[in-house]
Amino acid sequence: MKGDILIIGGGIGGLSAAIALRQAGFGVRVVERASDMHASVHGVGIIQPVNALRALDAIGCAEACMESGYSTRAWGKVLDAEGNHVRDIPGATIPGEDLPPMNGVTRPRLHEILTAKAREVGASITYGTTFTEIIEEGDKVRVPLSDGSEAVADIVVGADGAYSKVRRLVIGDEPQPTYNGQSAFRVNIPRQVPGEQEIDRIILQHGPNGMAGFVPIGPELAYMFFNSSWPEGTRLPQAEMADILREKLEGFGGLTGAVRDHHIDDPDGIVFRPIDWMIAPPPWHKGRVVLLGDAVHAFLPHLGQGAAQAIEDGVVLTDCLAGAETPEDAFVAYTERRFERCRIVIQCCVDIGEWEKGRLPGFDVVKATQTVIETMTAPI
Numbered sequence: 001m002k003g004d005i006l007i008i009g010g011g012i013g014g015l016s017a018a019i020a021l022r023q024a025g026f027g028v029r030v031v032e033r034a035s036d037m038h039a040s041v042h043g044v045g046i047i048q049p050v051n052a053l054r055a056l057d058a059i060g061c062a063e064a065c066m067e068s069g070y071s072t073r074a075w076g077k078v079l080d081a082e083g084n085h086v087r088d089i090p091g092a093t094i095p096g097e098d099l100p101p102m103n104g105v106t107r108p109r110l111h112e113i114l115t116a117k118a119r120e121v122g123a124s125i126t127y128g129t130t131f132t133e134i135i136e137e138g139d140k141v142r143v144p145l146s147d148g149s150e151a152v153a154d155i156v157v158g159a160d161g162a163y164s165k166v167r168r169l170v171i172g173d174e175p176q177p178t179y180n181g182q183s184a185f186r187v188n189i190p191r192q193v194p195g196e197q198e199i200d201r202i203i204l205q206h207g208p209n210g211m212a213g214f215v216p217i218g219p220e221l222a223y224m225f226f227n228s229s230w231p232e233g234t235r236l237p238q239a240e241m242a243d244i245l246r247e248k249l250e251g252f253g254g255l256t257g258a259v260r261d262h263h264i265d266d267p268d269g270i271v272f273r274p275i276d277w278m279i280a281p282p283p284w285h286k287g288r289v290v291l292l293g294d295a296v297h298a299f300l301p302h303l304g305q306g307a308a309q310a311i312e313d314g315v316v317l318t319d320c321l322a323g324a325e326t327p328e329d330a331f332v333a334y335t336e337r338r339f340e341r342c343r344i345v346i347q348c349c350v351d352i353g354e355w356e357k358g359r360l361p362g363f364d365v366v367k368a369t370q371t372v373i374e375t376m377t378a379p380i
């Protein structure tokens with residue numbers, strides 16, 4: 001197939017799809033609700049497992065991510081609450097690909113890289129704009145936009161995130177993201193905390209109130225996350241964020257203890273977000289409108305796979321469209337290649353979340369993580 005594609009949502013998934021589709025010869029326009037490239041970027045850093053890097057490599061963006069970020073030689077390691085080494089998580093590489101097990105990068109930098117590449121390959125991006133309706137007429141889709149203009153495309157891609165409005169039109173009101181009972185703090189810290197082990201891979205430290213983790217995202221920079229249990233709907237006052245996080249980190253020694261004591265002081269630098277998740281059963285399309293990324297599978301963060309899977313969606317959707325006679329054939333093939341892969345990751349994340357909350361005693365979190373990482377190295 002060839003034709004013009006309108007992508008609603010210019011996040012990681014929408015931009016990746018835009019690049020892949022342009023490179024395959026489709027006309028591509030992205031409409032993004034946020035006012036500029038950075039206005040929709042929440043959070044601090046992104047884990048890029050080897051399968052994310054493979055998909056980014058396919059759209060010409062892996063090298064820039066690795067140049068700006070921090071590539072590791074192994075996935076990670078686990079410490080006890082006092083900071084003693086417990087186990088390693090080796091991670092995986094892909095035979096024939098010169099890619100590390102993991103790269104970490106800041107979110108703003110990833111958006112800059114994807115946006116620059118999308119523009120370079122000729123995708124147009126309109127900020128501060130959304131759709132008001134999606135109307136299929138014969139072989140075309142008419143999409144009135146919030147700026148009063150109208151886009152006409154052969155295919156519309158809904159890449160508008162976990163609370164997708166396009167999803168409502170394609171699938172209906174269910175499913176919606178559900179809260180897993182945990183919320184995550186995230187804060188940038190130095191990659192080398194004085195007197196502590198270097199953050200040169202993911203470091204996990206399970207303590208009395210939850211799971212602390214450290215991710216390198218640049219030569220000098222890392223971020224700490226802390227997953228802990230909170231009642232649904234909890235919102236914390238931003239001004240008290242540092243005090244609350246320090247209190248939650250009581251009982252930790254080692255790296256987490258040092259970060260608590262010396263690097264948690266600016267409340268405005270701390271992001272606190274509930275962990276919501278969802279996976280929609282197929283079909284992921286209706287007529288000429290198809291969904292990708294968090295709009296159909298909002299991941300829990302425990303395996304760092306949400307963005308990875310959104311990027312893979314864009315690459316696979318492009319492959320299916322390029323090789324199909326009709327949108328319907330392409331969308332069916334796309335969903336067949338994507339659903340089970342996403343389901344496996346989400347199920348493992350749900351299990352890790354339950355284990356972190358103390359509800360899955362005996363669960364081997366290292367084995368489960370390593371198994372999913374290895375499974376994700378299979379071709380997409």
Ligand SMILES: Cc1cc2nc3c(=O)[nH]c(=O)nc-3n(C[C@H](O)[C@H](O)[C@H](O)COP(=O)(O)OP(=O)(O)OC[C@H]3O[C@@H](n4cnc5c(N)ncnc54)[C@H](O)[C@@H]3O)c2cc1C
Pocket residue numbers: 008009010011012013014015031032033034040042043045046047048129130131159160161162164165184186273292293294295298299301304305306307308309310
């Ligand atoms: C705190 C946090 C940390 C995370 N850490 C990681 C990690 O380390 N590794 C990882 O792989 N994943 C991580 N994830 C998951 C990852 O961020 C998402 O899976 C990924 O961003 C999904 O990309 P997306 O493009 O589908 O959705 P989004 O990134 O949510 O992008 C959707 C875009 O659509 C726009 N939009 C929404 N509605 C409309 C509309 N009506 N019209 C036009 N535009 C619209 C939004 O402004 C946004 O730009 C994390 C998520 C969170 C919340």
